[in-house]
Amino acid sequence: xxxxxxxxxxxxxxxxxxxxxxxxxxxxxxxxxxxxxxxxxxxxxxxxxxxxxxxxxxxxxxxxxxxxxxxxxxxxxxxxxxxxxxxxxxxxxxxxxxxxxxxxxxxxxxxxxxxxxxxxxxxxxxxxxxxxxxxxxxxxxxxxxxxxxxxxxxxxxxxxxxxxxxxxxxxxxxxxxxxxxxxxxxxxxxxxxxxxxxxxxxxxxxxxxxxxxxxxxxxxxxxxxxxxxxxxxxxxxxxxxxxxxxxxxxxxxxxxxxxxxxxxxxxxxxxxxxxxxxxxxxxxxxxxxxxxxxxxxxxxxxxxxxxxxxxxxxxxxxxxxxxxxxxxxxxxxxxxxxxxxxxxxxxxxxxxxxxxxxxxxxxxxxxxxxxxxxxxxxxxxxxxxxxxxxxxxxxxxxxxxxxxxxxxxxxxxxxxxxxxxxxxxxxxxxxxxxxxxxxxxxxxxxxxxxxxxxxxxxxxxxxxxxxxxxxxxxxxxxxxxxxxxxxxxxxxxxxxxxxxxxxxxxxxxxxxxxxxxxxxxxxxxxxxxxxxxxxxxxxxxxxxxxxxxxxxxxxxxxxxxx
Amino acid sequence: xxxxxxxxxxxxxxxxxxxxxxxxxxxxxxxxxxxxxxxxxxxxxxxxxxxxxxxxxxxxxxxxxxxxxxxxxxxxxxxxxxxxxxxxxxxxxxxxxxxxxxxxxxxxxxxxxxxxxxxxxxxxxxxxxxxxxxxxxxxxxxxxxxxxxxxxxxxxxxxxxxxxxxxxxxxxxxxxxxxxxxxxxxxxxxxxxxxxxxxxxxxxxxxxxxxxxxxxxxxxxxxxxxxxxxxxxxxxxxxxxxxxxxxxxxxxxxxxxxxxxxxxxxxxxxxxxxxxxxxxxxxxxxxxxxxxxxxxxxxxxxxxxxxxxxxxxxxxxxxxxxxxxx
Numbered sequence: 001x002x003x004x005x006x007x008x009x010x011x012x013x014x015x016x017x018x019x020x021x022x023x024x025x026x027x028x029x030x031x032x033x034x035x036x037x038x039x040x041x042x043x044x045x046x047x048x049x050x051x052x053x054x055x056x057x058x059x060x061x062x063x064x065x066x067x068x069x070x071x072x073x074x075x076x077x078x079x080x081x082x083x084x085x086x087x088x089x090x091x092x093x094x095x096x097x098x099x100x101x102x103x104x105x106x107x108x109x110x111x112x113x114x115x116x117x118x119x120x121x122x123x124x125x126x127x128x129x130x131x132x133x134x135x136x137x138x139x140x141x142x143x144x145x146x147x148x149x150x151x152x153x154x155x156x157x158x159x160x161x162x163x164x165x166x167x168x169x170x171x172x173x174x175x176x177x178x179x180x181x182x183x184x185x186x187x188x189x190x191x192x193x194x195x196x197x198x199x200x201x202x203x204x205x206x207x208x209x210x211x212x213x214x215x216x217x218x219x220x221x222x223x224x225x226x227x228x229x230x231x232x233x234x235x236x237x238x239x240x241x242x243x244x245x246x247x248x249x250x251x252x253x254x255x256x257x258x259x260x261x262x263x264x265x266x267x268x269x270x271x272x273x274x275x276x277x278x279x280x281x282x283x284x285x286x287x288x289x290x291x292x293x294x295x296x297x298x299x300x301x302x303x304x305x306x307x308x309x310x311x312x313x314x315x316x317x318x319x320x321x322x323x324x325x326x327x328x329x330x331x332x333x334x335x336x337x338x339x340x341x342x343x344x345x346x347x348x349x350x351x352x353x354x355x356x357x358x359x360x361x362x363x364x365x366x367x368x369x370x371x372x373x374x375x376x377x378x379x380x381x382x383x384x385x386x387x388x389x390x391x392x393x394x395x396x397x398x399x400x401x402x403x404x405x406x407x408x409x410x411x412x413x414x415x416x417x418x419x420x421x422x423x424x425x426x427x428x429x430x431x432x433x434x435x436x437x438x439x440x441x442x443x444x445x446x447x448x449x450x451x452x453x454x455x456x457x458x459x460x461x462x463x464x465x466x467x468x469x470x471x472x473x474x475x476x477x478x479x480x481x482x483x484x485x486x487x488x489x490x491x492x493x494x495x496x497x498x499x500x501x502x503x504x505x506x507x508x509x510x511x512x513x514x515x516x517x518x519x520x521x522x523x524x525x526x527x528x529x530x531x532x533x534x535x536x537x538x539x540x541x542x543x544x545x546x547x548x549x550x551x552x553x554x555x556x557x558x559x560x561x562x
Numbered sequence: 563x564x565x566x567x568x569x570x571x572x573x574x575x576x577x578x579x580x581x582x583x584x585x586x587x588x589x590x591x592x593x594x595x596x597x598x599x600x601x602x603x604x605x606x607x608x609x610x611x612x613x614x615x616x617x618x619x620x621x622x623x624x625x626x627x628x629x630x631x632x633x634x635x636x637x638x639x640x641x642x643x644x645x646x647x648x649x650x651x652x653x654x655x656x657x658x659x660x661x662x663x664x665x666x667x668x669x670x671x672x673x674x675x676x677x678x679x680x681x682x683x684x685x686x687x688x689x690x691x692x693x694x695x696x697x698x699x700x701x702x703x704x705x706x707x708x709x710x711x712x713x714x715x716x717x718x719x720x721x722x723x724x725x726x727x728x729x730x731x732x733x734x735x736x737x738x739x740x741x742x743x744x745x746x747x748x749x750x751x752x753x754x755x756x757x758x759x760x761x762x763x764x765x766x767x768x769x770x771x772x773x774x775x776x777x778x779x780x781x782x783x784x785x786x787x788x789x790x791x792x793x794x795x796x797x798x799x800x801x802x803x804x805x806x807x808x809x810x811x812x813x814x815x816x817x818x819x820x821x822x823x824x825x826x827x828x829x830x831x832x833x834x835x836x837x838x839x840x841x842x843x844x845x846x847x848x849x850x851x852x853x854x855x856x857x858x859x860x861x862x863x864x865x866x867x868x869x870x871x872x873x874x875x876x877x878x879x880x881x882x883x884x885x886x887x888x
Contacts, residue, residue: 009563022624022703027839036836042713044835050706051699052839057846064699066620108568112575120576125566168564202566246834261831268833317819318716325830 001528003132006169007038010128015047024051028073063091075103084114096122100129129165137514142534144548160191172211173203176489182217211500218507221468222429225542228350233276234511238538294327349382356389357465384418424550501529509533623691630684648729716821
């Protein structure tokens with residue numbers, strides 16, 4: 001149950017099946033990302049793959065007949081057409097074709113008919129059709145998966161493909177549970193079952209671990225993606241945006257050329273792998289330690305006088321080089337983060353966000369929001385964030401002041417794109433239809449928890465909030481998850497405790513949830529949880545998601561609140 | 563990690579498609595077409611094939627590449643052998659009956675050193691070939707090959723060095739331990755070991771030690787030898803030895819530094835597959851833009867415009883000249 005190793009296995013197999021000799025890897029846009037996340041170029045070069053090409057590139061290099069071509073593409077119509085063309089006029093000697101998902105017989109026939117020169121040696125399905133971000137986290141790279149609060153059909157298709165490929169690559173034939181309140185979750189679950197039924201031959205695995213696929217909807221917990229984050233990975237994503245483990249730093253002032261874009265990948269960067277879940281303060285500490293170690297080593301390197309020194313130098317030079325790269329990268333990133341935090345008063349904002357998400361003191365919080373909205377250092381999106389959280393929390397409160405806050409936002413000169421979000425998010429979360437209030441869910445348990453918390457004191461005011469997902473998963477592990485709220489699909493009911501859990505969040509997951517799942521995995525050694533989502537959100541992308549999801553729906557709230 | 567093999571149905575379908583095409587072709591051909599058609603098309607296809615084979619010949623540096631790969635595989639085995647020997651040497655109770663294993667080790671180290679430098683030379687050949695390559699794809703290919711080979715070489719070098727260092731460390735610590743018990747035999751024991759070390763020109767393991775222990779050893783050796791001439795000869799010999807060691811170390815030093823420079827960008831954005839693909843696309847696009855610019859320059863060529871205008875006016879004037887003169 002590790003999505004990264006699963007992908008690596010596929011790619012390794014792909015490069016090895018064609019035997020020795022120089023190879024070229026031909027990919028499409030999405031498989032390029034998939035491969036890049038699992039393998040670095042220097043690793044794949046060692047497998048004798050020396051060239052990389054995009055099948056959809058407008059200008060392709062001329063043919064090199066002495067190369068073997070590994071084709072790794074998604075089985076879409078366009079790709080099949082492009083590949084047919086390629087086979088008709090082959091640029092390389094032989095072709096080994098790998099599809100990242102189940103391909104239709106008709107498409108294979110098309111390919112077979114185009115292969116007039118008989119250059120194809122192998123055709124396989126390797127189910128690597130998702131982006132493996134961390135060992136327990138995958139995404140599908142779909143932003144804005146819904147339109148008008150229902151599935152966009154192409155995105156639904158992609159999601160079904162993505163999830164089936166996850167299941168196939170992990171060899172799981174799961175029980176499916178879904179969130180009853182969500183129409184989208186239900187449709188997705190049914191679609192997946194349809195595929196499982198149709199491809200039952202492929203899903204013929206030995207089952208010992210009772211896998212379960214739980215399909216959730218982001219709409220049930222719109223709060224998590226709204227919050228500012230304070231753990232390293234999540235923070236980088238929120239403030240600088242991680243895109244397939246790449247971070248664009250080109251708009252940082254005075255940055256050197258080689259740091260314009262950096263890679264943050266746990267697979268290839270040990271320091272990052274050890275620290276991505278630490279909070280901001282701890283990161284500062286570890287960065288300091290790293291710096292000191294580096295300085296010590298650098299000092300050692302300065303004097304190369306005797307032959308012994310020379311020898312030492314040669315031995316440690318590559319490591320040193322690598323370390324200096326790591327140090328400069330992380331120091332730059334953390335430096336940028338801390339300057340952003342200072343510049344935009346993020347500590348104050350985050351404190352209030354956490355209060356809004358975890359406590360209920362209407363008037364006091366309203367005052368605080370108003371004060372912060374008048375603070376010119378606060379960014380527009382942070383102001384919007386606060387009002388959105390307030391609106392979500394107090395929309396049912398009798399004397400809420402959403403309109404007043406909205407006016408304040410407009411007075412601040414916040415662009416309309418953001419002010420519209422306040423109503424959109426209410427629409428998106430569907431507060432009106434929700435039975436349980438997100439903010440005081442499971443009242444009794446919450447009160448006891450609060451009591452405990454009150455006794456021990458809050459240890460960190462910036463990380464009070466725990467995502468709803470944690471509660472759901474804890475219940476699932478303890479077999480306490482209500483079958484009314486999360487029914488099984490069909491009439492199978494699992495009797496035993498689930499060992500392998502795959503959670504999929506329609507509408508995107510977050511790094512905060514990834515951290516929560518990581519912790520749950522550590523706390524429950526018997527169960528393994530893998531989290532997936534259509535994408536991984538920060539505030540910006542979530543805002544887009546909400547906007548897309550609510551276009552074309554009747555603006556219910558505007559009239560009521562104005 | 564399930565997979566599905568579709569090769570068989572694919573080949574079946576391909577054969578069917580080819581067959582049906584043949585049948586279809588045969589049915590539709592008139593006699594003339596059947597006889598002449600293929601003939602007339604043959605030169606074409608032959609030509610096509612000719613260019614194909616021309617295309618299909620792998621570039622000259624493939625030999626170097628294969629050679630290096632062979633060297634690498636041999637190196638791997640040799641280094642494994644060496645560490646095995648090291649382990650054996652360490653587990654053995656005493657250092658008395660050294661000759662055979664030590665000689666074996668010595669030979670191995672020498673071979674490994676040689677293999678490293680020849681591998682490096684081959685990489686240089688590929689690198690030089692890459693510089694002369696005209697087609698961008700070929701150049702890219704050669705560059706990638708150089709990168710892969712040098713990082714493999716570097717990895718092996720690192721492994722070799724760490725195994726050597728470990729061995730040396732363990733030997734030293736063992737001697738330390740021994741010294742506690744055999745204080746009396748110290749000089750004797752040391753003489754034996756230094757002799758055996760001196761006889762091997764392996765620069766790796768004795769170099770650092772050599773410098774630390776050198777003076778003291780020399781003293782003890784000098785005490786034993788009285789004859790000044792012999793002493794001189796010994797000193798000269800030793801100097802030559804030292805020179806040799808220094809030379810080989812600096813050679814290897816150079817090689818590894820060079821290799822490290824070649825593979826330094828591991829873990830950075832330059833090591834991302836998608837980034838590199840994007841980069842090539844950006845380059846292609848830039849080239850396209852440049853071409854377009856050049857094209858527009860050519861179109862708006864002022865000089866030509868000027869010449870045309872002048873030519874037109876000359877014709878007009880000469881026409882007028884003729885008209886008014888006559």
